[in-house]
Structures are given as structure tokens and as C-alpha cells.
Amino acid sequence: MTDDKPFNLLLDPWLPVSRRSGEASVIRPAQIVEDIKDNPIVGFMWPRADFRVASFEFLIGLLATACPPETHRAWVQNWLKPPSVEQLDEAFAKIADAFWLDGLQARFLQDYDTLQSDSEYAERLLIDAPGESTVKRNADLFVHRGQVERMARSTAAIALFTLQSWAPSGGAGNMTGLRGGGPLTTLVLPEERGSLWRIVWANVPNGSAIKNADKTKVFPWLAPTVASGKDGTDVRISENAHPLQCWWGMPRRIRLVFEKNNDQVCDLTGQSDTVLVTGWQQRPYGPKYAGWIGMPYGAGTVHPLTPRYQQKTGAEWLAIHPQPGGIGYRHWAGIVVESADGNKLPASCVVTWRNERARDVRLSQAPRLLAAGYDMDNMKARGFIESEMPLFDAQDIERQKNIDILARDCVGAATQIADLLRSSVREALFGKATVSVDVTLLANLRERFWEQTESDFFAILHEAVTTSDDVALKTKWFRILAHAALREFDLTVTLEPETTMQDAKRFSAARKRLSIAVAGKGTEGKKIMNGLGLPVLTDKKTEKIV
Template sequence: MFNLLTSAWVPVLRRSGHRACIRPAELTEYLDSDPVIALDWPRADFRIAGLEFLVGLFATAAAPAGHRAWRDGWYDPPPPAALDAAFAPFAHAFSLDGDGPRFLQDREDLVSDAEPIERLLIEAPGASTIRQNTDLLVRRGRVAGLGRASAAMALYTFQSWAPAGGAGNRTGLRGGGPMVTLVQPPGRPSLWHQIWANVPDSPEPVEPEDHSRIFPWLAPTLTSESGRAVSPEANAHPLQCWWGMPRRIRLNFADLDAPAPCDLTGTPDSVRVTGWRQRPRGANYAGWGDIHPLTPSYQVKAGAEVLPLHPQPGGVGYRHWLGLVLCSPDSLRRPAPAVTRWRDVREGVAEGGAARILAAGYDMDNMKARAFVESEMPLPAAPDADTRAALDVLATRLVLSANQVAGLLRSAVRFALFSAGASVKLDWELLSVTREKLWEGTEARFYALILARPPDASGQWLHHLRDVALHIFDEAAPLLPENGSAAPRISRARRGLLFALAGFGKEGTELFVTLELVAPTPKARKKGKAA
């Protein structure tokens, strides 16, 4: 049997540049001489899901009982033998093949037509796309067979982030393609420290009777007929957030006469995974919106259901600071618990500068993967509560004001390019691009200001916003001779944008209030006319 706790299957990179496959318990091996520093999967989604898998494994089998225990693990990591002992009671849940329960696979030997193994890859074209011959950018037939290590990672990625899959095929516990945020400690951390930074505390150890409520493949599937849902505490342990199984899947294994290379990694294996079978009506997860330690959450309005955050077009940047790093002012957007825990309790143990947040996930359009987004941003440390509060106030002020200027810029470009009666949606591509350019053009200055926190940060920020916004406007609506008929409209739009950025009018006043700057006083009117 291929067991994910006892087999060496996790591809890693050591600080020396040496590549190897290790057991999860060997993560702490050679920490002083040649530590593991990264996962070495050839796909970005496998790498992020692999980090999730390891954090979830430690959260389930070796979680610290409190901050003191966590700090001890940071400074004095457990050796591989201790981790093997901690993982041993859970090994029966991590066999990928064999006659007993199979990792993340339905207990029944499902009767269904086999699907190509590459359809476990979230971006792979589906049956409808292939029938219509529209797989133009992501072609079919790239992966015919996988080794068991790659198949295990593909299965975990798919079950954890499962997108919509047609009638009865459920999305993942956090919906299709959730946002994943991981704290990256400062300096050159080992992979152990990257994982341990995100493992939540758990004062109550897992009992054997909890296993079937944590690992759903150890029990008959709670299918979704008659509206049945799987909810934390009601019929599932909260730790199932790491091990959700929304799809009823069985992998197909073929024994080989001689080891053959995996189509993804090239690693030889004597068993090849060639396909999988699926049946509909798997677990319907409900009420898990703010349970997962690595996923931010939000509400549409106060009192509404809490939902997990998902990546959107445009990627991840500082505009998402409110919700990824700290709560939005209305508390409707909240960072992942791992990020909050690091900032509140754990950041004092790390040395070497600012930590970072790694944010990643699939930007999904229902069943279609539009992109896999991945970004890192600084996570400034603060020596005390007062400094932390001042940092958060400044960051909030800068993000909100940039959003206001992005709206002003988009409206100005719309007014400049289209006549008053034109019907143009504000999310039209050109108008959306102007907003994206503003965020991109101001990102570096945002990080510089929150790291340095100068006394006149608001004034510097406004000056930078004004320069970038006017430059983008002039690119989008240039005042050229061939635009003769539109020249008056372009001039008025630019003048209106400039006035608002100078603090005049309703929008300008609101911008200055956000930045806590004193807005200019309009000149007095004389004899009914503007002075």
C-alpha cells in the first residue's frame, strides 16, 4: 500500500539545492545542517495545496496545546521519530490504495465509467469542452497517467478546492477555488517554520472515536439527498475543514511490470493511476464559512451568512489588505485565523524583518478556471499595541483613499470617452483596466509608507495618487488633434478629476476626510458669480 504518512512521497528542496522525496515526519530532519526550505511540486496549485495538506496534518495529529507549546515547537522542533509517533494513530486514514479505506475516496467501489486522470487537474478541459473541440488554450491529452504521489496531490487539491462539476457534483467545503493565505515568516525560514507558523492551537487532543467525523472516507458517505448537509459539530468534527470530501471518487490503479515515469514529475512508480470513477450527490458542506484557519471570510451584509473568500479577476494586491490582513471597518471582511493569530500572538518569536502573506487560489468562473493567482505582500511587525493600532489605521486610510481615487478615475475616463447619453457599464474592460492600473501603479508606495510610517504619510500618499491617476487618465483619454470633437469633454473630465484630487467638491471632500487632511476652503462668491 501507498500510505501518505509512512511512504516517502513529498518532493522537497533543501537549502543546499538537493532535491528529495520525504515522509511528512522527515520535515524536521537536518534542520541545523541542510533544512527543507520548499515543496518541489512542478505545479503552483500542488505546491499551495501541499502546504495546506501539511498544515492540516499537523493541526490534526500534532497541534500545540497553547502558545507556550507552539513557541517550544518553533525553537525546538520535534525530531522525525516524535512526529512518526504522533502520526501513527492516524496512519489508517492515509492509505491511497489497498482494500481498506482509501484517502479522500468513497468507501464504495463506485460503478461508473472511468474518466481520464487529467480531469482531476482543475484547469483541465471537461467532457463538454472536448466534444465541442474548444480546448484551445488548455489542451486535452497532456497527462495520461500519474504516479501515486502526484495522484494523491491531485486528489487532495481537487477535493479541497473542488469547483462546480455539473448536476449533483458538489463544490469543496469552502466552495470552488477558495482563497488560501499563509504566513511566511521573515528571513530564510525552513519549511518546518513556514508550516508551524500557520498551525492552529488545539488544547483538546483528537480521540479515536473522532476519526470518522474528521476523515469522512472512514465512514459511509453522508450523501446530499433530501437536502442533507454536513456541518461543523452537527455531524462533522471541525477538523474536517482540512479533509473535506465533496466528491464521491475512486481512483483506478494499474500494476506495471516495470516502474514507469509519472507524466507530471517524471518520478518512476510501479503503479500507475490511469483514471477515476465518480458518482454524484457527495457531501454538501454548509456552515463552514469562517472555520478554515487559512481562508479569509466575508459577509454581504451584517447578519448574513459568513462565506469563504475567493480570488477574483485582477489577482491579489494591497487593495485586499482589508480582509486579508485586518478586518474591514464594517467588520464584514475578516482575515484568515492564521493571519490574525500570527499578528496578535506569534510574530514576536520571529527575527529578520517583516513576515509576508502568501495569498493564492484559483480564480473560478463556475466550472471554468480563469487563472491561478499567487501573490506575496509584507506583513509589518509592531513592537506594541499602540504601534499596531497606528499601523492598522494608516493602512486602512491608504487603502480606502486609493479605492476612492480609483472610482474617481474610472468615472472621469468614462465621461471623457463617451457622450452623456451613451450606455456604458462601469465594469467595461477599458474602465476596469484604469482601476487595475491605479492599484498596480501605487502598490510599491503603499508598502513603503506602511513600513516607514512617516509623519506626513497621508500627504505623500495623496500626492502619489494624484500623479498616478492623472498619468493613467492622459493615457486613456489623450488630448490629441484627432480627438477634436471630444476635446472639450476630455478637458472637462480631466479638470473635474484634478479638482476632486485637490479636495474640492463632494468627492474631493470625502477623499480628504478619509486621509484626515484639511480640505481647501472654496473662495467666496461675489455678486452671485464664482470669484
């Protein structure tokens, strides 16, 4: 920034990006299509992974609000021939008045009113920064306090958007985000090192551009805050909010504190700015979002980037959240395809891609799915989870349905055997003693099993695209799971010189139980085979498995 004029997120350059050539630059949003043929922008260059994913959400939401494809045909046209920088500038200019970060006008994602309160440290805009209680107890051992005292306006903008979009619970009156605290974000990545435009456009839902009359219901900071609390009102679709507010939820009442720079730089990026953010003020009981996750896909009110679940049929729909251990193929049913019981649904961006868009684009490689978000333990961030996995899309619709069934069955069998492995090891090591299945040794055992079989799972799905012999593929998968389970058991339960005869007998009995089951025999084995739709194996075939 060259002066201290108010900063606008659509008119000013602020997004740090890299081009295919390796060149780094800072752009305004409309420039994502700049030089797209010869040297396209391919990624963000924020120093934090959460900022990178939030930047995708920001741009997807911006396009969904200002200039979404109205039809599938329109989406294909802009995939093949992207709009120009000038066209995007023109579309964004219509809503630029909602994107001032500072100044005297309404401020982006900040409370409509000036707040009278003590100032928070700037670093507490970061979801993983130590909170007040942690600092008082001197418990900030891994993420230390005082690392970020000032931010450039660009850094503060993405930090603010990240916090408002994913806001975790934060004590009395600190409301969670529209999708609940710390939701999982899933994005379709069409091409490795593909243009930023195609990544963003692949995930923009069809819809209608914002109308001027709806601005205050789309951008909540343009009007007095809909406060919650004893006398407050929930933010609901059609009543006091527009469906497009799913991209611009503002659960926290925040006002950034700006100070003129005195030869200092942003503590996160090293960037110079004439104005820095040194803190922020807040008030409790901001907007409380109700019922947004439960709306049907067609209504446009489910957040298009987040999968959801219900604990039982007919229960409230909730956003899926990252969990310890990360995201892997065991989550396939729920983040890529609908679960067998219909209680887990993938994000609509994934559904739209796989059911419509994937068949009208030509890619040189299989697209991938990015899954990311904070693993939250109430108010504490245990870690930022980010993983990628391949998406396999058959051109034939019926074959795709069969592959999805195959994938669900394979994950189901792996879950059964993972649980059986954990149970057998617990039985071997601890006998009848009461030991939680979540004890570290058993939890790590289960995680290793998933890790050991992940590449094989994707290899099976890759084969399924070119062959329709699902019985052979399921049989092959069952053998893989059997070998992995027995291998992990043998690595964990070992006979030592000091092992007693009683312990050895218990080890042997536990392994025999596991061996019988992964051979497809016994009550447990037959249940696994039935889940895969395979006949119970004969003794001769059993020998090949174990």
C-alpha cells in the same frame, strides 16, 4: 516506489522538496524537520503551483490534527526547538490508517464504497483540465486535453487533495469544497527561504489532537458517505462531523483507478512508480458542507487559512475567492485586517500571527503573506492566482492598531480615486454613451492604477512602523494617489490631430473634474479627505498636489 504494496501518505516518502543547499529529495511528512539546523528543507518541487500551495495545506492540516500546540507557550517552544523526525513519526502513526491511498482498506479522500460508474480521464483530477463539455465543443484552446494520461501515486494523491479541498462547482450533483468552490488560501511566510517547518508551524492553529473515537468524524472516508441530494443530509459541526474535518473535507465521491505499471512514468513529474493512476470513478451527491465558514474563530471550525466575508451585516458568511486581476494591496482590508464595516475578516492564521505569535519570535526581516487560489468562473478555471505582500507588525500593540487603521484609510482613499479615475476617463472618451465600467480599457486602467501605487503603499506602511505621524503619512499618500491618477488619465485620454473641438472640450471637462477631486476640493475631493481624516487643503497646498 520499489514495489506495488499499498501506498501510505504518512509512512512512505512522496513529497518532492528542496533543501537550502539546492539538493532535491523526496520525503515522508515527518521528515520536514530533518537536518533542520544545517541543511533545512525550504520548499516543494512540484511542477504545478496549485500542488505547492495544497502541500502546505496538507502539512498544516496534518499537524493540526495529529499534534497541534495546545497553548501559545507550546507553539513558541516548538518554534524555537522543533520536534524530531521520530517524534513526528510517532504522532502521525496514530492516524496512519486513514492515509492509505490504495489497497483493500479505506482509501484517503476516496468514497467508502466501491463505485460503479464509467472511468474519468486521470487529467480531470486537475482543476484546470478541460471538462467534458469543453472537449466536446473542441474549445480546449489554452489548456489542451490528453496531456496527462497517467499519474504516479504521489502525484495523484496531491491532485486528489487539491481537488477535494478546493472543489469548484462541477455540474448537477458535483458538490463544492467545504469552503465553497475555489477558495482563497492565505499563509504567513515568516522568513524568505526559511525552513519549511517554520512556514508550516507559523500557520498551525492551537488546539487538541484527534481522539481515536473521533476518527470517522474527522476523516469522512473511514465511514459510509454522508450523501446529499433529495434524501441526503448536510455535514454539520457536532451533528455528524468533528471540527477537524475542516482540513479533510471530501465533497466529491471519488475512487481512483490503479493499474500495475508497464515501463511508463508519471506524465506530470516523470516519476517512476510500480503502480499508476490511470483514471477515476465518481458518483454525484457527495457530502454537502453547511455552516462551516460562518462559525466563530474560537470554535475552530472556520478554515484557519481562508478569509471570509458577508455581503451585509447579518448575512451568511462566505469564503473569499480570488478574482481577475490577482490579489494586491487593495485587498488589505479583508485578508490582513478586518474591514472597517466588519464584513470582511482575515483568516485566523493571519490574526493569530499578528496578534500573538509575531511578538514572540525574532525575525531578520518582515514576514510576508502568500495569497493563492483558483480564479473560477463557475466550473471553468480562468487562472491560478498567487501573490505575496509584506506584513508589517509593530511590537507595540497600540501602534499596531493605529497602523491597521492607517492601512484601511489608505486603501479606502485609493479605492475612491481609482473609481473616480475610471469614471473620469469613461466620461472623457464616451461622454453620455452607456458603457460598462468593466469594459477592457476601463478595467485595465484601474488595474494599472493599483499596480503603479502598490510599492508606495507598502513604503508608507514601512515608514509607519518607525514613525507615529500618521497625518504626514496620509498627506504623502494622498499626493501619490493624485499624481498617479492624473498620470494615468493623461496616458489614456490623449489629443490627436483628428480630435474634434467637441471631444477636446469633453476631455478637458473630465480632467478638470478629476483634478479638483484629487486636490481635495469639491464634493468628491472632500469625501476622500474626510475618509483619510485630513483637513481640506488650501489653494496654496492644492497647487503642490496637482
